[in-house]
Amino acid sequence: MQITTTLNLDAAERAEICAILGCTDPDLNTRLNSVLGASISEYLSMFRGQKVLKRGSDILEYRLLLLVETAFNGVIPDERTVSSLFQTTLTESRSLIRAVISKYQYQLKPHVERTLSAALTAANRQNNAQDYTVVINSQNVIDELNKALADIDGSLSPVAKKKGSVSTYEISPSSYNRLCAKFGVQPRP
Template sequence: MEIKFNTKIENPDELANIIGCDTSELGVELEKICSASFNEYIDMFQGTKAFKRGSDILEYRLFLLIKYYFNGQIPDEQSISRLFQSTASESRGYLRSIISKYQYQLKSAINDTIRNILSEAKITQDTGPYTITLNNTNIIEELNRKLVDIDGTLTSVAKKRGSVSTYEVTKSSYLKLCEDLSVTPVEYVKK
């Protein structure tokens, strides 16, 4: 069913900045957000998701935003904070909660997010380690869970010493993750 409506936005430049897009892209981005919102109301009206606690509503809202707005990718904590007007700690908590509550529905989103991270990894020596820059501790935990599932003797993903959001993955762990998720590994290119 196609539904259309019009609305007036008081300050489109500010809204585009909050969402993280250009003003020219605002309509397209808002359509995705409206899809998530509309589906939230439909679920509530039909009684499939009638929540009593505010945190449950926010978590379900985030789940729907991942599905409709973030294109099936797990967002970082800053993106959640920007949209929900929450602290980084609160955003991390929402994300941790929905990854647990909606683990089966989010399995492909988590795997797709990890695939993108692995395909954007950097390597500066043939022997490794690979580095990834990521502001999402929940996804780091998911990477380490995957490593445990693959082979509990593999080295975990760990924060690079002295960095804020850069992590290191040993070559053996990286290659096993790539194999498990059908990702073409980033190759070392000698400079």
């Protein structure tokens, strides 16, 4: 079903929303339509009695789940993205993402795996004697990678922050190769 709506936004409002959503003005309509799909799904679930949520935290968790499935194309967002949309601190956003991953773990399993695969695909190294490095802006992604490593073999080295960096992480070659095998990612040399 196609639903059409009209929003009256002035130039300043459009610019502000573009900055929050991380898009350009020509892309704003497409981005808002993806968010609109999540909000309509939320209302329809409520109308039909499928998701009658009473607590604020439950509502926020369900909204984030719907956004992951629609607006974020099945990728778990980082804390800064969630903070900009939900008006929360980074710590609150980290907790919200963690709660959603835990509460909806079976529903989100393919999305979490897709997110972890993307992180592994982005990893690289300068030469065969070094660890792989990757920039990851989400502590939850690091936690999920380390949880996967623990499930594979508890003796593997964890994904760890590179000394002196803000969000660059190091992955030992043995851990990287085992993670790639688990998530079906072609390892980089």
